[in-house]
Amino acid sequence: MRVAAFISGRGSNMVALADACATPGFPAQMALVLSNVVDAPGLGIAAERGIATETVPHGPYKGDRAAHERAIADILDQHHIDLVCLAGYMRILSPWLVEAWRDRIINIHPSLLPAFKGLNTHARVLEVGVRWHGCSVHFVREAMDEGPIIAQAAVPVAADDDAESLNRRVLAAEHRLYPHALGLVASGAARVQGERVALRGHPLPETTINPPEADA
Numbered sequence: 568m569r570v571a572a573f574i575s576g577r578g579s580n581m582v583a584l585a586d587a588c589a590t591p592g593f594p595a596q597m598a599l600v601l602s603n604v605v606d607a608p609g610l611g612i613a614a615e616r617g618i619a620t621e622t623v624p625h626g627p628y629k630g631d632r633a634a635h636e637r638a639i640a641d642i643l644d645q646h647h648i649d650l651v652c653l654a655g656y657m658r659i660l661s662p663w664l665v666e667a668w669r670d671r672i673i674n675i676h677p678s679l680l681p682a683f684k685g686l687n688t689h690a691r692v693l694e695v696g697v698r699w700h701g702c703s704v705h706f707v708r709e710a711m712d713e714g715p716i717i718a719q720a721a722v723p724v725a726a727d728d729d730a731e732s733l734n735r736r737v738l739a740a741e742h743r744l745y746p747h748a749l750g751l752v753a754s755g756a757a758r759v760q761g762e763r764v765a766l767r768g769h770p771l772p773e774t775t776i777n778p779p780e781a782d783a
């Protein structure tokens with residue numbers, strides 16, 4: 568399966584995915600890294616690893632989201648991409664692209680969805696005082712941070728956490744969770760059935776990663 572990672576910034580999740588793809592026997596290949604931000608640091612990292620990169624800045628398409636996304640879809644076709652992994656891509660996709668690529672776009676979000684959709688999840692988690700936080704990988708739907716959930720990782724919230732320490736702990740979990748979820752999708756083990764993800768040959772505990780190592 569040929570995968571494209573979409574990034575807008577540093578791309579640490581993209582690197583975790585690329586590392587997994589480079590593992591012998593992994594069912595996906597990182598064929599493209601695409602960004603809407605021309606100087607996204609992750610682009611240089613991808614290029615150093617010999618991964619094709621493309622930039623489609625949204626600025627020139629101001630007011631015409633559909634045209635921006637048609638340009639992106641053309642690039643996906645040119646690179647023969649099968650699956651898109653949003654990895655810190657900070658643009659909401661239009662219904663057109665979501666529908667054209669239905670069940671072929673997945674996203675990682677830094678919360679235990681459906682709680683804490685949107686931005687600044689770590690600060691909001693601390694404000695509300697929940698004891699568990701985490702991250703989710705899901706198929707993308709039209710509504711922001713919604714869609715069938717593939718896998719989640721939970722991390723405890725410590726009494727002395729601030730947004731930065733929580734971010735570090737959740738990010739470490741993201742770097743383990745996203746490759747795991749991509750493996751489930753690329754191998755065909757995870758499929759959308761009736762707006763839930765059905766797993767074949769994988770018992771439930773494998774979709775819940777709660778590694779002590781992530782508790783750094």
Ligand code: GAR
Nearest residue numbers: 576577578579580654655675676677
């Ligand atoms: C990650 O924490 C990712 O979950 C989050 O942006 C960060 C990107 O970091 N994504 C979202 O908030 C999307 N709703 P990275 O560029 O180092 O992977």
